[in-house]
Amino acid sequence: MDxxxxxxxxxxxxxxxxxxxxxxxxxxxxxxxxxxxxxxETIQRAFNDRFIVLNRRIALLSVLPIHKLDKHALKNELTGIGRVSA
Structure with a gap:
């Protein structure tokens, strides 16, 4: 695991x-x-909102050029992805 x-x-x-x-x-x-x-409806909206946030983060993670990033740059990118919200 990276x-x-x-x-x-x-x-x-x-x-x-x-x-x-x-x-x-x-x-x-x-x-x-x-x-x-x-x-x-409120509960369903909460699940939908969390799904959107996680889906965006996964999409961003999947396009990271991991093999081109050094450890520090990768950590910065991961931190930035973690800030993505709905």
Missing amino acids: FVRTVCDKAAGEMCPVWPGQPMSAHRGVEDPAAVKGSD
Whole structure:
């Protein structure tokens, strides 16, 4: 693994496990949509919003020229992707 990205807000305070090969790791959470209270429409909107955020982050990650970036540049790109929101 080159890097590990965690996304659960509740896990942010927990210790990350040791990953094989000591990959770069970063955390950029999204609120847990299962914790949202309200009408069915409100809950569905929460799930949709989180899906959009994660989908955008994955799309950006998938086009990164990882093999052309040094470790510092890759960490910066991953941090930037983690800031993408809906």
